[in-house]
Amino acid sequence: MMQLTGAEIVVECLKEQGVDTVFGYPGGTILNVYDALYMHREEITHILTSHEQGAAHAADGYARATGKVGVCLATSGPGATNLVTGIATAYMDSIPVVAITCNVNLPLLGKDSFQEVDIAGVTMPITKHSYIVKDISKLADTIRRAFSIAREKRPGPVLVDITKDVTAGVYEYEKQAPGECESGCKYTDEDIKRAVSLIQEAKKPFIYVGGGAVISGAYKEVRALAGLMDAPVCDTLMGKGVMDGHDERYTGMIGMHGTKTSNLGVSECDLLVALGARFSDRVVGNAAMFASNAKILQIDIDAAEINKNIRTDASVVGDLKEILTLINKELPQMEHKQWNEHIKELKEKFPLNYDESGLSCPYIMEQIDKVTDGKAVIVTDVGQHQMWAAQYFKYSEPRSFLSSGGLGTMGYGLGAVIGAKMGRPERVCINIAGDGCLRMNMNELATAARYQIPIIEVVINNHVLGMVRQWQTLFYGKRYSQTVLNDGVDFCMVAKGLGCEAIRVTRKEEVAQAITRAIELKKPVLIECVIPEDDKVFPMVPAGAPISEVFDATDLEKEA
Template sequence: MKLSGAQITIETLIEQGTKFVFGYPGGQVINLYDAIYEADDRIHHVLTAHEQGASHAADGYARSSGGVGVVIATSGPGATNLVTGIATAYLDSVPLVAITGNVPNSLIGRDSFQEVDITGITIPVTKHNFFVKRIEDLADTIRHAFQIAKSGRPGPVLIDIPKDVQIAEYEYTKMPVVEKEEQRKPKTHKLEKLSKMIKESQRPFIYVGGGALVADATQEIEQLANVMDAPIGSTLMGLSSVYHNNPRFLGMVGMHGHYASSKSLSEADLLIVIGARFSDRATGDVNKYGNRTKIVHIDIDRAEVDKNIIVDLGIGGDVKEALQELLPMLETKSNVEWQKRIEALKQEESQQFERTVSLDTLNPYTLITEVQKYTTPDMPIATDVGQHQMWVAQYYQFNKPRTFITSGGLGTMGFGMGAAIGSALATGKKTVLFTGDGSFGMNMNELSTLSKLQAPVVIIIMNNGVLGMVRQWQNLFFDKHFSQTNLSGMPDYQKLADAFGIPSYHITNMDELHKNIEKAMHTNGPVLVDCLIDKDEMVLPMLPPGGSFDDIITEMEEN
């Protein structure tokens, strides 16, 4: 069947299982949008307010569904507006296919209207990208992009399609959904070496990252912890890969990680790292990290092994397969003294919490725990980036994989609105977005998308009138020089919500929280909840810049 390049593009997306496409039309993709119009009974397009919002929505859709997110933008500024979203997906290993239009081949390189070398621009933040010169290559290029995006360590792929390729006609034949590329198996002799190290260890610690979620390795990790008699800690991106109600799970490790989790890692004699990449926010001072322990790193991306931290044993391959092969090699063991030490650290953490967190005032902890009373384990919880993100990571209890939707590697303020919309569409579930007034201001234009879709997103704004995380650093390390972190001139969020036809609540104290949060959580469609919190609330514990786990700040001294 002969079709135009634009029609081939949309038919191939449908062929590869795409149900939702996010995007924004323009001159160099108008043919693609005409093809979408013709196929609107088979593929749903979501028009966002801005291309960046579309890229984050496609990202959130992929994170929640485990599939490939798809976003479309026109040439020039449309394409460049995708870059932050593409980079966000790249740093967090999210499978994304970004399709951009470009000027006709005959005009490439002539500084034509809205021409930009988007493939050149995105080389550093994509797994691969394609410039499709010939319509003969179009369908197979799209299929290859899907395969690359979801194979091995997932990531974004960009396809740039000139206007003349979209207009030209060529024969289209439907093909099956592409399978992931086969990965090399973990080496058995290395797993045997690991089993020996586990047998000899007395203080083992399991440290999981986002790769554990990608591999769907929750069950294997929990089995490993039980056999080894080991606690489990997580990176920010690994949250929800191990359930919070698992008694072995100590929470997040790193700059704002849980005290017991970070201290246990630092005191372990064997650290097994599963699908994590030793980010600087997780390690602190790399020269002191793990210098009292043997480190084993299991990761599908062999380039990560020995990149940031030199390890004693690196095992390449799918982590689920590696653990499935490892488990039969092990005998169940008991580390009595280690468990006593962990219980002592948990008790210290509990005492710190009691000294620093009030249960009687409206604050991040009371807000998050009150919201969780009205959620279910399968609801996606999205965040923007900043203090509110760390509070959610610390206090919200995730008990199902792929329910924590956040920007980790790039730390993208403004990520949350689009991501929450994508997550709600992917799951069909009510989705909660925790955001700060600073982050919310980045992409509040997507309220129009939310209103139009009537997507069931509950927006919880932790409104402290400042850029909280930057202010916290200014407070602790810059002699209270609060330079440009006061957010004067922000709108009345209830009036803003009303302008978009979205119901809203304003909460200033615990009575209003108890009175209104249940109403908000039971609202059909979108709702906005503006919660005032103290500008001097801090995220603790905290590793100081360049510090190690020996330098954890757990409490602030009284002035």
């Protein structure tokens, strides 16, 4: 047993949990922790981001890419509040992050002291748990519990706020190994039997895969289930890579910008098996008309998600990998030849397509797929480019598509791709951004340059807020209120000014060469791709409409 300062206890607890990388920004109240980190800089790498929000997103990207807990640090007041959007992003997508902040000395709490904010109170609705540590004797156990809560059951972010005098105080410390996480399994044998029975009764089954399948590490079990059920499979934005994008059973994404095959197939099926998916409004459209011909079987680790958005006919609550292992053992090999032929016809009749005459984001994504042999980790910001990245790159494994799904955070991608590259240095890590998103986070290019982190930032520059403009075109009479960004900003000059390499692409034949060059440089590179302002993401389902009313550019031309 050793006598250590509170700050040293924080660092020792991080080492206990296997933390090798943290992202953050120092300040007055957290100085003791940074001093302790300095003494352990050979064991824990600290990445100084340009803004605390970048640190939160980097911790999130690290967690998504590796499956480990991401860690970010910030000082009190504005430092802590700058983490809030990143914490909320992680919360909506069930990403394990521990945010450590420090606050003013205990006697100054509640007195509107300089840079004092009740960050534990602020983040209470957007964390699994938030702590404030005022007693050094509780510090180590609180940090250990924070990591356990972040990882166990349905993962998510946890905040630990520590008063500065606790970090300065001295207390005994004894090393502990991390404990086992609770699985959160609540199912019974009857639940498994009911699930197997429903699957065996179905004539037209469809599997719908969400982010829980990625978190659980259940991709092999999902693929085995699809084979045993002889069923087509669609996914959500968060479920990318669970099914191999090249698999003939895979029908693409479901929902507002899902494929016609997925949306029509789910609308026609007689059993929908939801695996680690929460029936988000962007997936179901009009909830009253969603999969109205089907019985619903939902498997999820969080009992609160059962019957929350869509009524189920049966459910199994627990870890997806564990549950599917049991179901797969009980299921005989099934055959649904006629149903699969119908789905195949839909795929042939309604393929994803785009205008191939000029440079476009779908073409760029196909080239990235080709140049990287589909092995890149793709990160996105939020907007049209996010949907195109989900549609046109064929993800063959989980944790290769990282995106803000639930919160839809513009500015997420650049911090997240830095985190992903720190966690997966052997992979090519590429962020797909819109010009509107880059304006929110371009300061993090300086972070990548400072550490020479070889990330690739592909900017799809259409000089507008593309997704909002698409809605204005289709539903707001082309009144482009505050969505035109055609000004004097030169992203290549900005990138070079912040210490990165930059390449501008304006023609299709330049794309593959630019991507290849960026990979070869082994340093941070921005590739600006200039595309037309009115390119649109199709297919599309209008907000509130049933997903069976999915339409694309061809349908609009027919109406015109």
